[in-house]
Amino acid sequence: MAQDVHIHTFPNGLTLLAERMPHVRSAALNFLVPAGYAHDPPAQLGLTSVLSELITRGAGKRSSRELSLALDNLGLDRDTSAGSLHMRFWGATLADNLPAALEIYADILRRPALPAEEIDAVRALALQDLQSLDDEPRHKVIVELRQRHFPPPLNRDRRGTFQGLETLTIDKVRRHYQSVFRPHGTILSVAGQIDWKKLRDQVEKLFGDWDGPPATPIKLGKPSGGRVHLTKETTQTQIALAYPSVPIGHPDYFSAQGAVQVLSGGMSARLFTEVREKRGLCYAVWASYQTYKELACILCYAGTTNERAQETLNVTLAEVCRLEDGIFAEEVERVQAGLKSSLIMQEESTSARAGALASDWYYLGRVRSLQEIQDAVDALTPRKIVNHLRRFPPGDFTMVTLGPKPLRFPRRGVARRKAAV
Amino acid sequence: MPFQQHRLKNGLNIIAETSPSALSLALGFFVRTGSRDEVPEVSGVTHFLEHMVFKGTPNRTALDVNRDFDRIGAQYNAYTSEENTVFYAAVLPEYLPPAVEILADILRPSLREGDFDMEKKVIIEEIGMYEDQPGWSAYDHAKKEFFAEHPLGNSILGTPDSITALKRDQMAEYFDRRYVAPNITVAAAGRFAFKDLVALVEDHCGDWPGQPAPRQGIREAPAADRFKVVTRDKVTQEHVYLIAPGPSANSPLRHAADTLSMILGDDSGSRLHWALVDPGYAESADLSFHEYEGTGAFYVSFSCEPARTAKNLSIVQGLLRQVQEDGVSDEELKQAKNKILSRVVRGSERPMGRMQALGMSWTYLGEYRSVDDELKAFQAVTRKKIRQVLDRYPLVQATTLALGPLEKLRKPSGNGKK
Numbered sequence: 001m002a003q004d005v006h007i008h009t010f011p012n013g014l015t016l017l018a019e020r021m022p023h024v025r026s027a028a029l030n031f032l033v034p035a036g037y038a039h040d041p042p043a044q045l046g047l048t049s050v051l052s053e054l055i056t057r058g059a060g061k062r063s064s065r066e067l068s069l070a071l072d073n074l075g076l077d078r079d080t081s082a083g084s085l086h087m088r089f090w091g092a093t094l095a096d097n098l099p100a101a102l103e104i105y106a107d108i109l110r111r112p113a114l115p116a117e118e119i120d121a122v123r124a125l126a127l128q129d130l131q132s133l134d135d136e137p138r139h140k141v142i143v144e145l146r147q148r149h150f151p152p153p154l155n156r157d158r159r160g161t162f163q164g165l166e167t168l169t170i171d172k173v174r175r176h177y178q179s180v181f182r183p184h185g186t187i188l189s190v191a192g193q194i195d196w197k198k199l200r201d202q203v204e205k206l207f208g209d210w211d212g213p214p215a216t217p218i219k220l221g222k223p224s225g226g227r228v229h230l231t232k233e234t235t236q237t238q239i240a241l242a243y244p245s246v247p248i249g250h251p252d253y254f255s256a257q258g259a260v261q262v263l264s265g266g267m268s269a270r271l272f273t274e275v276r277e278k279r280g281l282c283y284a285v286w287a288s289y290q291t292y293k294e295l296a297c298i299l300c301y302a303g304t305t306n307e308r309a310q311e312t313l314n315v316t317l318a319e320v321c322r323l324e325d326g327i328f329a330e331e332v333e334r335v336q337a338g339l340k341s342s343l344i345m346q347e348e349s350t351s352a353r354a355g356a357l358a359s360d361w362y363y364l365g366r367v368r369s370l371q372e373i374q375d376a377v378d379a380l381t382p383r384k385i386v387n388h389l390r391r392f393p394p395g396d397f398t399m400v401t402l403g404p405k406p407l408r409f410p411r412r413g414v415a416r417r418k419a420a421v
Numbered sequence: 422m423p424f425q426q427h428r429l430k431n432g433l434n435i436i437a438e439t440s441p442s443a444l445s446l447a448l449g450f451f452v453r454t455g456s457r458d459e460v461p462e463v464s465g466v467t468h469f470l471e472h473m474v475f476k477g478t479p480n481r482t483a484l485d486v487n488r489d490f491d492r493i494g495a496q497y498n499a500y501t502s503e504e505n506t507v508f509y510a511a512v513l514p515e516y517l518p519p520a521v522e523i524l525a526d527i528l529r530p531s532l533r534e535g536d537f538d539m540e541k542k543v544i545i546e547e548i549g550m551y552e553d554q555p556g557w558s559a560y561d562h563a564k565k566e567f568f569a570e571h572p573l574g575n576s577i578l579g580t581p582d583s584i585t586a587l588k589r590d591q592m593a594e595y596f597d598r599r600y601v602a603p604n605i606t607v608a609a610a611g612r613f614a615f616k617d618l619v620a621l622v623e624d625h626c627g628d629w630p631g632q633p634a635p636r637q638g639i640r641e642a643p644a645a646d647r648f649k650v651v652t653r654d655k656v657t658q659e660h661v662y663l664i665a666p667g668p669s670a671n672s673p674l675r676h677a678a679d680t681l682s683m684i685l686g687d688d689s690g691s692r693l694h695w696a697l698v699d700p701g702y703a704e705s706a707d708l709s710f711h712e713y714e715g716t717g718a719f720y721v722s723f724s725c726e727p728a729r730t731a732k733n734l735s736i737v738q739g740l741l742r743q744v745q746e747d748g749v750s751d752e753e754l755k756q757a758k759n760k761i762l763s764r765v766v767r768g769s770e771r772p773m774g775r776m777q778a779l780g781m782s783w784t785y786l787g788e789y790r791s792v793d794d795e796l797k798a799f800q801a802v803t804r805k806k807i808r809q810v811l812d813r814y815p816l817v818q819a820t821t822l823a824l825g826p827l828e829k830l831r832k833p834s835g836n837g838k839k
Binding site for chain 1: 442443444445475483484487488490491492493494495496497511512513539540541542543544545546547549550552553554555556655656657658660689690695698699700701702703704724725726755756759760762763764766767770771772
């Protein structure tokens with residue numbers, strides 16, 4: 001797994017990461033600007049989402065339409081999205097078109113028009129986005145779970161609130177842009193058919209004279225936690241659970257990942273086998289690991305018809321708690337095989353690599369080689385994973401259910417509750 | 422990218438594009454059968470059977486199937502459409518032999534009664550999951566309304582009633598008829614030797630029955646300007662679909678139709694985007710072209726606040742009328758081609774993307790199309806060809822369906838005529 005990775009941090013604090021992938025004709029770019037919705041002023045929740053839509057509506061010398069046309073003519077598939085900590089600008093196209101695309105992105109990040117006449121349209125979109133969450137029960141239940149499980153302001157939803165959106169003005173958006181967009185902490189990662197030296201010189205030219213002070217760190221509050229039912233007349237009941245785990249960078253990180261893979265890593269994993277295959281309780285059931293720098297959690301989800309929702313919850317929770325009773329060697333071998341092939345296949349996707357470079361840099365301050373990850377995965381054993389689970393046993397569950405009738409939280413889960421992290 | 426093809430004695434086709442620089446390979450079994458091949462008594466059987474294929478064989482239990490795939494780190498799944506059932510896996514090159522063996526084995530499923538009854542529950546859950554998504558419900562209703570008696574109007578999932586009533590033997594009969602060698606194509610892309618693939622497929626599939634499985638009811642779907650409102654008072658937004666006929670999967674006009682749909686309805690820079698999403702009138706809007714055997718269809722969709730629906734619908738009608746009369750501009754055509762070039766090239770960089778394209782092209786056209794063939798076909802699209810599409814398939818003659826809280830919606834006047 002020979003990789004050709006380059007890293008450069010400019011004096012203004014912007015970091016450029018690149019990986020040359022010799023067998024592809026395309027390239028992907030990925031900007032992370034430390035301007036996520038966790039920075040929304042409390043009275044203005046939803047501001048960052050609005051900014052992420054407004055910021056591409058004209059920049060530099062181009063109007064909204066000219067900008068869109070220019071990127072389309074470069075064949076750039078793209079997306080701008082508001083994350084909790086970063087605003088992300090992603091794009092992918094033929095490698096020859098990358099320099100022209102970067103030039104336009106320098107305008108978007110540094111010289112957006114943020115036109116006053118577009119604010120009503122963008123606000124209308126944001127309000128509809130918020131309303132339509134009610135038509136997506138699967139998303140809704142996760143939004144409600146995150147709101148209770150994560151500490152403020154990480155617990156927010158990007159969609160914000162009706163009040164926050166309705167009282168938003170163009171001046172507030174512009175002031176917010178001025179205060180949060182900065183080179184310090186911004187990460188640009190590029191993967192594909194690239195020439196490192198030319199890329200670095202171009203990025204220096206485009207962003208070298210951008211300046212601004214570092215951001216003040218976000219202060220985390222206390223999560224509310226708890227268990228709640230939201231009543232809605234739906235065909236299925238949605239079940240979402242969360243419990244703490246260890247964050248990336250923690251010595252137990254790979255064991256925590258291993259545990260969640262045993263639970264939900266493939267179709268032979270425990271949740272799919274016990275909940276769906278053996279009992280036919282649902283179509284969708286999964287668990288996933290989610291990390292921030294300071295904290296992490298495991299999210300579990302199942303959607304099932306109302307009459308069988310209680311059994312689904314009981315079985316799901318029992319599987320989560322049963323993990324620490326023991327794990328088979330062949331389960332770990334399957335996890336290792338799955339992780340190995342997804343690591344190697346990542347090397348065939350410019351977007352996946354660009355994303356991985358940026359995320360490593362943000363969380364760890366370095367880029368891990370695939371070999372390093374492979375070695376850590378190969379070193380997993382059932383004992384390591386079980387020992388991790390005994391140190392950090394699943395507990396302190398936050399739960400949200402959505403459907404016609406509330407569910408009872410099983411006693412076993414409560415009895416198993418121990419202090420974690 | 423060398424292309425190779427081989428046909429087994431029983432009629433099963435193997436097609437492959439090998440790429441020595443790839444790091445993995447993707448393999449798919451394309452069964453030419455879908456909801457359009459069902460009679461009403463077995464509605465949903467194709468999709469249910471797709472699930473049952475993973476429930477085991479004389480050699481494997483359901484759990485064995487999942488374990489054996491996971492043991493080789495396969496990224497695998499299956500899907501059912503109106504016309505195809507596709508089983509696929511991406512693996513590292515050293516796992517070509519077990520990947521072929523497992524896929525070939527599960528394609529001769531036991532259809533055990535106990536597994537059948539258990540999986541019924543999962544299918545009914547899947548139907549329930551979709552029922553709770555109004556955007557999907559609107560699509561399903563609109564398709565039924567537009568295709569009406571045409572077999573493409575058949576539901577892929579079926580209904581809880583049709584699935585509950587289905588018997589194991591009805592599924593077995595359907596399987597025997599449809600999962601025959603001449604109705605199956607094995608497509609592969611990535612790093613492997615073609616002769617190894619052929620030897621493996623011959624070894625595992627050489628004894629599959631070889632009778633033909635003709636498809637009934639291949640015909641064009643006629644244009645219809647039906648108009649329907651489905652009221653769902655618990656739904657927040659109004660979800661609207663318009664469907665009009667288009668060229669079929671083997672029509673020489675299909676690249677022009679694809680290009681037209683990109684100009685009108687791509688998610689960036691399209692006419693629909695500027696007309697509905699950019700001004701904030703609709704949260705999302707899309708126009709896409711789907712090609713089928715014997716026919717095709719343009720799907721226009723948007724979702725918005727219920728009170729805004731009538732206005733949005735008349736904007737869409739106006740947009741369709743305008744393109745019907747004036748066609749598209751040179752600049753729009755150039756822009757669409759630039760997007761397509763980038764998407765085709767990027768889509769082909771991963772074995773999974775290439776394998777899907779190869780399998781579909783062979784299933785529908787019986788021919789191999791390289792990435793360059795596809796790019797050339799798109800480069801050759803002219804305004805004149807787009808005009809031909811519009812003349813032959815007027816977008817203005819569409820069936821409209823709205824699903825959401827609205828009880829009534831006025832049918833815009835002058836539908837189809839100025």
